[in-house]
Amino acid sequence: MPLLLPAPIFGIAVGLLDLDKIIIKRNFFGIRCTICGGNLVVYPKMSFAGRLAKIASLGKLQPECYECEACKKRYTLF
Secondary structure: OOOOOOOOOOOOOOOOOOHHHOOOOOEEEEEEOOOOOOEEEEOOOOOHHHHHHHHHOOOOOOOEEEEEOOOOOEEEEO
């Protein structure tokens, strides 16, 4: 006759996750802010210098704009 063990009872704890409040930013690893040492995050708008460089190089250069998370200083990388 098989021995029947009581099934383990686990309390189920479900955390609520608000997906509207999660903000995902792409960090640029390897280069830090020269002023404060913070992380650089992709900035959605192109700076004037970036646009001018792209036009002058006839589209061969693809400058990207980044912003420091801490001090909000903007950088343009060519």
